[in-house]
Amino acid sequence: MCNEVLKKAINSVLNSKMSFCKFLTANDTGATGGHQVGILISKSASDMMFTKTELCSGSIVKKTVKINWQDSMQTESCFTYYQSKNELRITRFGRGFPFLVPEETGSLFVFTKLEDDYFNGYFLETEDEIDSFLDTFNISPTETNRLITSKGILQSEREKEVIYDFIRGLTVDFPPSEEMSTAAREIENTLYNHKEHIISNPDNKIISWTNMEFELFRSLEHVRYGSIISNGFNSVDEFVEMANTVLNRRKSRAGKSLEHHLSAIFDGNQIRYTSQAVTEGKKKPDFIFPSEDAYHDLDFPVNKLVSLAAKTTCKDRWRQVINEADRLRNGNKYLCTLQQGISETQINEMEREKVILVVPKPYISSYPRSKQSKIWTLSQFVNFVKEKENI
Incomplete structure (x- = not known):
């Protein structure tokens, strides 16, 4: 509302x-x-x-x-x-x-x-x-701290060319969110030739991929809706219907984007995991390491299990991750976010519930100084899981 x-x-x-x-x-x-x-x-x-x-x-x-x-x-x-x-x-x-x-x-x-x-x-x-x-x-959380424009980040000519080549090759108006995320990663990796950052600098990679996906989506919206908007609408109802369609698609895609890019980071680091694993009842953590089967194997050591939630922003919704996996109720729960800063009071609440924030390294300075050492970088989390999985 x-x-x-x-x-x-x-x-x-x-x-x-x-x-x-x-x-x-x-x-x-x-x-x-x-x-x-x-x-x-x-x-x-x-x-x-x-x-x-x-x-x-x-x-x-x-x-x-x-x-x-x-x-x-x-x-x-x-x-x-x-x-x-x-x-x-x-x-x-x-x-x-x-x-x-x-x-x-x-x-x-x-x-x-x-x-x-x-x-x-x-x-x-x-x-x-x-x-x-x-x-x-249509702004990504990674694109704040700048002027708001309808064009997003200024694209290079090469970037425009590659993005519009992708759009011209589509056979549907809007592909599924996972396909959009994959295309964004492929375009970013091709243009900037730093695929090795998946391993050496996952913190910057997750930001770059997120920015590229928003650029790709904005460009696709412009192609699909630009002429319709320019020609105007026959009624207010027609305008409202179009606006609702656009906003609902934006919300749906943005909600899954971070999860898709994290999966690519984990795949690139040869980490074993299950996304959207069912733990108990209808509970579905975004990621369980090393697998859903391991989670349900009562002989598998609890200290080798890890859960991670992915939430683009986490000021309020972080509490949703507390009870997503009963076997891990007494251990740490991890939450990856693109949120730039939350209050010390909220972080104290997280600490009491054993929730550890995982944040791209460039954003940690936006958090209270007294808490910055308690926040994990994505690289730190990746290495932590690798150690658990003996990689």
């Missing part, structure tokens, strides 16, 4: 001059214990905040603007550019500002420009809100 803040954030993006989104990191919310102030903004959004002349006017450049937050409160805030750090920040929120607190780590910050000195800001706190927003604009 689309709540009011989510609706307002989506509408603001659609009606803005420019827009930006990012996951709030521990540094933004003060959860690192550092002395940074305000929300760090990617340099990719500099044109949204300053003119080029303004950026060159001094070592520290400041600009006062009005920001309407959640459509419920307004501040006179400050854009600050630190030339020495090559860094942009939004600062000056006033006393009692309720959103830059450690508990907000991992929320999605949506920022839109209405006029040169007037902006809207929204904080989407739940996974349903975050996923709905990202699905609406």
Whole structure:
């Protein structure tokens, strides 16, 4: 269900001059214990905040603007550019500002420009809100911390050529999600020739594959729907039907993407596993290592079994993984996510339930500093399972 803040954030993006989104990191919310102030903004959004002349006017450049937050409160805030750090920040929120607190780590910050000195800001706190927003604009969690555009990541001519060769060869409008994921990996591996990273750098590989799949899907949507949208609709009902079809397909594909790419990482490392194994009743962990048969063999040592859940975002849904495998109830459960930051309180809850986060290495710095050493990289998890399986 689309709540009011989510609706307002989506509408603001659609009606803005420019827009930006990012996951709030521990540094933004003060959860690192550092002395940074305000929300760090990617340099990719500099044109949204300053003119080029303004950026060159001094070592520290400041600009006062009005920001309407959640459509419920307004501040006179400050854009600050630190030339020495090559860094942009939004600062000056006033006393009692309720959103830059450690508990907000991992929320999605949506920022839109209405006029040169007037902006809207929204904080989407739940996974349903975050996923709905990202699905609406077909943005991968790996593509945040940048301007929101209809074109996604800028493609090279070679990338466009390979993607459209794939699309021209399709015999269906939209292939199954597993086929899309496979095609994305093949295209990325062909274009950038780093297939060895499956073993040597799985953390970067999972991000690269995810980005490529979103690019492939966006391109396919453009081919399939571009002319229909350009020609307009005969009725509101026709438009709503088309919009729902597009959004439902996006949600369905995005939900399986991470799981497909993890399977490819495990296959490339010769790891044994069963995906969507049935443990007890209707329980289905995303992955059981080394196999479903081993799990149900009561003579197989419990300490040689491992479960892994795959969830693109995990602010709320991480609790779903706690009881997915009864034989492992007293041991660690592992959760791989593309989420960039969650609060220390949530990680403490995970620790109490013996849930260990597995996060691509580049994203670990977005988590509270006190917890970063407890979070596993994907490479660390792969090596852990290899050791269990004597590979």
